[in-house]
Amino acid sequence: xxxxxxxxxxxxxxxxxxxxxxxxxxxxxxxxxxxxxxxxxxxxxxxxxxxxxxxxxxxxxxxxxxxxxxxxxxxxxxxxxxxxxxxxxxxxxxxxxxxxxxxxxxxxxxxxxxxxxxxxxxxxxxxxxxxxxxxxxxxxxxxxxxxxxxxxxxxxxxxxxxxxxxxxxxxxxxxxxxxxxxxxxxxxxxxxxxxxxxxxxxxxxxxxxxxxxxxxxxxxxxxxxxxxxxxxxxxxxxxxxxxxxxxxxxxxxxxxxxxxxxxxxxxxxxxxxxxxxxxxxxxxxxxxxxxxxxxxxxxxxxxx
Numbered sequence: 114x115x116x117x118x119x120x121x122x123x124x125x126x127x128x129x130x131x132x133x134x135x136x137x138x139x140x141x142x143x144x145x146x147x148x149x150x151x152x153x154x155x156x157x158x159x160x161x162x163x164x165x166x167x168x169x170x171x172x173x174x175x176x177x178x179x180x181x182x183x184x185x186x187x188x189x190x191x192x193x194x195x196x197x198x199x200x201x202x203x204x205x206x207x208x209x210x211x212x213x214x215x216x217x218x219x220x221x222x223x224x225x226x227x228x229x230x231x232x233x234x235x236x237x238x239x240x241x242x243x244x245x246x247x248x249x250x251x252x253x254x255x256x257x258x259x260x261x262x263x264x265x266x267x268x269x270x271x272x273x274x275x276x277x278x279x280x281x282x283x284x285x286x287x288x289x290x291x292x293x294x295x296x297x298x299x300x301x302x303x304x305x306x307x308x309x310x311x312x313x314x315x316x317x318x319x320x321x322x323x324x325x326x327x328x329x330x331x332x333x334x335x336x337x338x339x340x341x342x343x344x345x346x347x348x349x350x351x352x353x354x355x356x357x358x359x360x361x362x363x364x365x366x367x368x369x370x371x372x373x374x375x376x377x378x379x380x381x382x383x384x385x386x387x388x389x390x391x392x393x394x395x396x397x398x399x400x401x402x403x404x405x406x407x408x409x410x411x412x413x414x415x416x417x
Contacts, residue, residue, distance in 0.1 A: 114139050115160060115260065115292070119169035122159050129155040131316040132169065137309070139174075139259075140290040142282065144307035146300050152316040153296035154193060157262045160294075161190045173260060186214065189258040193265040195249050203233035203248050207255070214256040222255040225281075229274075243269045250278055254285065261285070261293040267302055279306050304392040312396065320399055327395050334364045336377065337384035350376070353398045365390075365398050 115137040122130040130152050137143045147153050158164045160171045162178035162185055170177065176184050197206055203226060211217040226233045229247050237245060246269045253261065261282070267275050283306070285291045297303050303310060304324065311321035322330075331353065337360050338346075344355045347364065350373060354365035361384065366373055370387075377385060400406070 114175075115171070115173055115294070116175075117160060117169065117171045120156070120159055120166050120171055121168035122155050122164055123167050128316050130159060130166070133313075133316075133318045134169075135311065135318060135321060137292060137294060139292050140286060141308040142286055142293045142295065142306055144303035144310045145294065145296045145313055146298065146303060146310065147296070147313035148298060151313045153313055154264050155316075156313065157190060157192075157264050157294065157296060161185070161188050161262055163190070187259040188262065189214070189253050189256050189260070190262040191249055191253045191264060191266060193268065195245055197237045197245070197248075200236065200238070202236050203231065203251070206237070206248070206252055207233070210252050210256055214258065216257040218255050218257055221257075222251060225251040225254060229277075243271065243274070246270055247274060250281075254281055257289065257291075259291060261291060263293065263295045265296060265298070267297065275302075282306070300393055300396060310392075312400070314405075319403060319405060320396065322399075324392070327392060327399075328390075329370075331365060331367050331390055331395050331398060332370050332373075333388040333390050333394075334366060334373075334377070335384060335386040335388055336362045336364065336382050338380070338382050346380070353402060363388075365394075 116135070118134050119132040120130055120134070121128065121132055133156060145153050145156065155164065159166050160178065162171075162181065165179050172178065173184050173188065178184050178188070198209065207217070207219065207222050211219070223233075229251060231244060231248060231251070237248060240248060246266075250266065263282075267278065270278065282293050282295075286293055295303060295307065300310075307324055309321065309323050310327065312319045342362070343357070347355070350364075351367045352364055353367055354363075356363045374385070374387070
């Protein structure tokens with residue numbers, strides 16, 4: 114398990130992480146979303162022991178990470194800005210990774226290189242951006258660490274490759290009980306992959322929850338009655354949002370879905386429809402409850 118308690122990191126007068134506390138269970142996929150500059154990369158570097166925090170702590174299985182080689186060789190951090198040795202090809206990089214990771218699997222490396230259709234003898238400088246990203250993922254997945262830290266890993270990959278990489282990460286978690294922490298600026302990129310999701314903004318953790326809990330915590334209804342009505346008709350129901358257009362009301366409700374539907378059916382509505390909520394909509398309404406505007410915090414999400 115990964116645990117951070119009041120994790121804080123500053124650069125001169127700038128606070129990149131501000132008292133971030135979270136628990137990431139072993140054998141799970143933890144997604145962290147946030148705009149550029151939200152602190153996602155700093156969080157990964159602090160948890161993997163690259164940065165020393167000014168305050169708070171980061172531990173893996175109860176052990177501190179900073180300056181702890183025994184813990185660090187169980188972690189693999191794949192940064193957004195990739196680094197390869199000058200003039201190296203994938204085979205040379207594989208030798209380098211093998212020197213640091215005792216469980217590096219050469220057979221898996223060859224298998225993945227073949228399936229990604231990359232030539233491991235070809236100089237990496239001749240690869241496109243997407244191909245270099247694929248090469249880094251192949252090398253990472255061949256190391257078999259206990260904990261993966263992927264920073265904007267899907268950037269530069271086409272949709273087919275994104276799906277392939279997601280499936281490989283899911284296999285690692287399911288078959289070896291590995292743990293993966295994935296950051297992205299796109300909520301949609303992570304919602305079909307992660308067990309837990311967190312939203313980081315200006316160095317602070319605004320919201321974190323199990324994806325299943327997020328999906329079931331809120332629901333949306335469309336309602337209409339034969340007689341005039343307004344919001345007061347639904348007194349006692351925990352509504353996060355109410356909007357009425359003509360004779361049709363749109364309600365965002367928190368609570369037991371079946372109990373709420375049974376209560377509303379007694380009112381004999383002309384229309385009672387349960388409308389699926391996207392995870393983006395759930396985040397939007399949860400953040401409004403916290404006093405934040407999703408559009409202000411994450412305005413470009415709809416363009417991602």
